[in-house]
Amino acid sequence: xxxxxxxxxxxxxxxxxxxxxxxxxxxxxxxxxxxxxxxxxxxxxxxxxxxxxxxxxxxxxxxxxxxxxxxxxxxxxxxxxxxxxxxxxxxxxxxxxxxxxxxxxxxxxxxxxxxxxxxxxxxxxxxxxxxxxxxxxxxxxxxxxxxxxxxxxxxxxxxxxxxxxxxxxxxxxxxxx
Amino acid sequence: xxxxxxxxxxxxxxxxxxxxxxxxxxxxxxxxxxxxxxxxxxxxxxxxxxxxxxxxxxxxxxxxxxxxxxxxxxxxxxxxxxxxxxxxxxxxxxxxxxxxxxxxxxxxxxxxxxxxxxxxxxxxxxxxxxxxxxxxxxxxxxxxxxxxxxxxxxxxxxxxxxxxxxxxxxxxxxxxxxxxxxxxxxxxxxxxxxxxxxxxxxxxxxxxxxxxxxxxxxxxxxxxxxxxxxxxxxxxxxxxxxxxxxxxxxxxxxxxxxxxxxxxxxxxxxxxxxxxxxxxxxxxxxxxxxxxxxxxxxxxxxxxxxxxxxxxx
Numbered sequence: 047x048x049x050x051x052x053x054x055x056x057x058x059x060x061x062x063x064x065x066x067x068x069x070x071x072x073x074x075x076x077x078x079x080x081x082x083x084x085x086x087x088x089x090x091x092x093x094x095x096x097x098x099x100x101x102x103x104x105x106x107x108x109x110x111x112x113x114x115x116x117x118x119x120x121x122x123x124x125x126x127x128x129x130x131x132x133x134x135x136x137x138x139x140x141x142x143x144x145x146x147x148x149x150x151x152x153x154x155x156x157x158x159x160x161x162x163x164x165x166x167x168x169x170x171x172x173x174x175x176x177x178x179x180x181x182x183x184x185x186x187x188x189x190x191x192x193x194x195x196x197x198x199x200x201x202x203x204x205x206x207x208x209x210x211x212x213x214x215x216x217x218x219x220x221x222x223x
Numbered sequence: 224x225x226x227x228x229x230x231x232x233x234x235x236x237x238x239x240x241x242x243x244x245x246x247x248x249x250x251x252x253x254x255x256x257x258x259x260x261x262x263x264x265x266x267x268x269x270x271x272x273x274x275x276x277x278x279x280x281x282x283x284x285x286x287x288x289x290x291x292x293x294x295x296x297x298x299x300x301x302x303x304x305x306x307x308x309x310x311x312x313x314x315x316x317x318x319x320x321x322x323x324x325x326x327x328x329x330x331x332x333x334x335x336x337x338x339x340x341x342x343x344x345x346x347x348x349x350x351x352x353x354x355x356x357x358x359x360x361x362x363x364x365x366x367x368x369x370x371x372x373x374x375x376x377x378x379x380x381x382x383x384x385x386x387x388x389x390x391x392x393x394x395x396x397x398x399x400x401x402x403x404x405x406x407x408x409x410x411x412x413x414x415x416x417x418x419x420x421x422x423x424x425x426x427x428x429x430x431x432x433x434x435x436x437x438x439x440x441x442x443x444x445x446x447x448x449x450x451x452x453x454x455x456x457x458x459x460x461x462x463x464x465x466x467x468x469x470x471x472x473x474x475x476x477x478x479x480x481x482x483x484x485x486x487x488x489x490x491x492x493x494x495x496x497x498x499x500x501x502x503x504x505x506x507x508x509x510x511x512x513x514x515x516x517x518x519x520x521x522x523x524x525x526x527x528x529x530x531x532x533x534x535x536x
Binding site: 060065079083085088110115116119133136138142145146150151152155156212213214 | 227232235242309322327
């Protein structure tokens with residue numbers, strides 16, 4: 047089992063519905079976000095190109111945050127999801143400094159918090175909140191080992207990229223281009 | 224011409240617009256830990272070589288600083304933790320891939336060792352000292368018997384502690400400025416130089432002072448070499464490392480780094496020490512204080528600048 051997500055940068059309109067859905071679903075403290083929208087504008091007017099991405103933790107296969115965690119609070123759960131055990135996290139901030147995507151943040155309660163791929167929903171057979179709520183249906187989630195999952199199918203027929211592949215993290219968040 | 228505009232909807236506290244998760248506590252600890260490591264290594268080396276009498280201050284007096292340095296450093300680390308009540312989790316796990324786990328366990332060994340080393344030499348400071356209880360006297364006898372082994376443990380763990388303060392940062396490939404293995408040896412050298420400076424501050428014996436001024440000079444030379452080597456490495460590296468080096472070569476950290484660390488913390492004390500060795504009269508306090516100041520500034524500047532350096536995508 048290898049969970050992954052694909053975001054279609056050609057369908058995403060940057061409405062931030064995924065961000066709000068995540069904050070509501072996961073009770074994210076005010077002022078913080080586990081997922082966010084990035085807009086990159088390229089070129090000079092009138093030759094402009096815009097890429098909009100809904101970003102979150104990349105659930106890297108070679109995750110620097112799991113490697114540097116001194117207590118094992120950052121760990122791989124079933125399906126390669128990178129999670130933090132609240133009761134083992136000492137809040138040292140090493141994982142936050144180690145993430146090239148800056149996907150983690152210090153929760154006001156002390157521990158480090160991040161995207162969980164909505165593990166509690168996946169276990170019930172549902173999709174993550176951000177995927178479920180997207181009005182343009184630009185996100186695909188599923189198991190890479192299952193050739194018929196949404197994410198496997200779309201990655202077979204579309205070109206895609208990952209973020210900072212040169213950092214050697216081997217992300218599981220793909221952007222369709 | 225190609226222009227790029229990057230807009231992110233994220234504004235997480237301590238993460239955006241640039242990372243600032245680590246504040247004064249971490250560089251202060253890296254400095255105190257490095258200096259304690261330097262003092263303990265030098266004391267152990269001279270004890271093992273059987274020169275405990277010749278370099279009396281370095282072996283028997285300066286180590287009295289280390290319990291204070293280490294305890295203040297540990298306190299700073301504890302203040303930095305955001306989930307403080309769970310700090311004991313550090314000592315229920317051994318994570319070989321995590322430098323911080325290595326550091327936690329190293330401190331677990333070297334802090335008691337530094338206390339024991341001081342206890343064995345407490346009569347040098349308080350000649351009439353008496354361990355009120357019999358079992359304490361027997362414990363002292365036991366450690367005196369195995370003092371050589373203790374010195375070896377102190378040397379090895381001192382080296383690990385000194386290197387680890389750099390490796391802690393260099394293991395983060397997400398921060399291009401830190402991601403150079405030179406930081407390990409550089410911080411070790413800086414710690415040794417601060418340790419030698421501590422002996423220079425305390426010693427009144429001209430023979431010992433001369434020896435430690437020479438040692439300090441050699442280590443400053445090594446540090447200069449390592450710093451040049453580090454920048455050559457960045458400039459021959461990837462785009463993000465070139466950008467990281469640019470922060471020190473014309474960017475926002477240029478003045479503070481080259482003035483406080485290199486000129487005031489290394490070149491000026493080196494020149495003063497050379498003059499002193501040539502029999503010019505130099506106030507004894509100035510060179511070691513400058514070296515210790517430079518060592519502290521090095522940690523602060525590297526920790527703060529490293530958090531600003533990043534991958535852009």
